[in-house]
C-alpha cells in the first residue's frame with residue numbers, strides 16, 4: 001500500500017516537472033516568436049529603406065539625365081546663338097570688300113554687322129552673368145535710387161522700338177517722385193526691367209506693353225504687361241529655369257538662349273523679392289516682381305539725370321589723352337572716337353607703359369585704362385599712377401562687363417568706368433562730366 005502511494009507521488013512529481021519543462025519550452029517558443037516578429041519587422045523596414053533608396057537613385061539618375069539633356073540643349077542652342085550672328089558679321093564684312101558696291105548696299109551690310117554684333121554681345125553678357133551667379137561671385141551693390149526716373153528712362157528708351165512695331169508703350173509710377181526712392185541695386189533692377197520689356201516686345205505683335213509698379217505693404221510690386229502670345233500654364237514655372245523656353249517644340253521660332261528670365265529671377269531673389277508670371281495663351285502675359293521698399297530712404301535729395309546739352313563736344317577743351325590698351329581693334333576704335341576731343345593722343349600697350357607715359361607727361365588730362373593688359377593690369381597701373389598724379393582723370397574700360405567692375409575700378413583710383421564695347425554717346429557723356437566743369441570754373 002505504502003509502495004503504491006510512493007509510486008503515485010513520484011509520478012505526479014515527474015508530471016509537475018514535465019509540465020514545468022513544457023511551460024518553459026512554451027515561453028521559450030513565444031520568446032523566439034517575438035524575436036522572429038521583431039527580426040521580420042526589421043527586415044520589412046530594411047526592405048522599405050532599400051526601396052526608398054532605389055526610388056531616390058532613380059530620381060537622381062533622372063536628374064542627371066535631365067541635366068545632361070539640358071547641357072546638350074544648351075550647347076546646341078549656344079552654338080546656334082553664337083554662330084548665327086558670327087555668320088552675319090563675317091559674311092557681310094567679307095562682302096564689304098567688294099569694290100563695286102553701291103552706297104545703299106554698303107549701308108545695309110554695315111547695319112547687318114551692327115545688329116549681329118549687338119546680338120552677339122547680348123548672349124555673351126547673359127552667359128557671363130549666369131556664370132557669375134552660379135559661381136556665387138555676383139555681388140549686390142545697394143544704393144539709393146529713384147524708381148520713377150528708372151522707369152521713365154526705360155519707357156523713353158524702348159518707346160521707339162515698340163511704336164516701330166505698331167504697338168503702344170505706357171508706364172505707371174504710383175508714388176510721387178520724392179517717395180519713389182529705393183535702397184537697392186539699381187543696375188540689377190534695370191537689368192530685370194530691360195529683360196522683361198525686351199521679352200514683352202519680342203513675344204508680342206499687336207496691342208500694348210505697360211510697365212510700372214504699385215506699393216504693396218513693405219514691397220514695391222513691379223509689373224511688365226503685354227498683349228502677346230502668352231505662355232501655356234504648364235510652362236509658367238519652367239521658363240524661369242536656365243536654358244528653358246516655353247515652346248520647346250518650336251525652339252527656332254524666336255531667338256534667345258532661355259537665360260534672361262533665370263538671370264532676372266536670380267537678381268530679384270538677391271534683392272529680397274520674388275518674380276512670377278500670370279499669363280493666358282493668345283491673350284498676353286504680365287510678369288511681376290517685388291523689391292523691399294524702405295521708405296526711410298524717401299525725402300532724400302532726388303538725383304537728377306545727366307543731360308548732354310546741344311553742341312557739348314565743342315565746349316570741351318582740347319585734351320591730351322592716353323589710351324592704355326593692348327588690343328589693336330579696341331585701341332583703333334577709341335582713337336577714332338576721342339579724336340574730336342583730343343589735341344594729342346598717346347598710346348600704351350601695357351600697365352607699365354601707361355605708368356611711364358603718365359610720369360613723362362604730367363600734363364595728360366585723361367587716361368583710358370584697359371583693365372586686362374599684359375605685364376601689369378589696369379587696376380595696379382592706376383594705383384601706381386595715383387601715387388604721383390592725383391589729378392589726371394582715369395576712366396577704366398573693360399570687356400568683362402560684370403557688375404562689380406565699377407567698384408573695383410573706383411577702389412583702384414579710377415574716376416569712372418566704361419564697359420566695352422564703348423558707345424560713342426556714353427563716352428561723350430563721361431568726357432562732358434569731367435571736362436565741361438573745368439571750362440566753366
Ligand code: ADP
Pocket residue numbers: 199200203226228229230231239244245246247255256257258259260261262285
Ligand atoms: P529667351 O527669351 O532668350 O528665350 P528668357 O529666359 O527671357 O529667354 O525667356 C524664357 C522663355 O519664356 C522664352 O523662350 C519664352 O518662351 C517665354 N517668355 C518670356 N517672356 C515672355 C512673354 N512676355 N510672352 C510670352 N512668352 C514669354
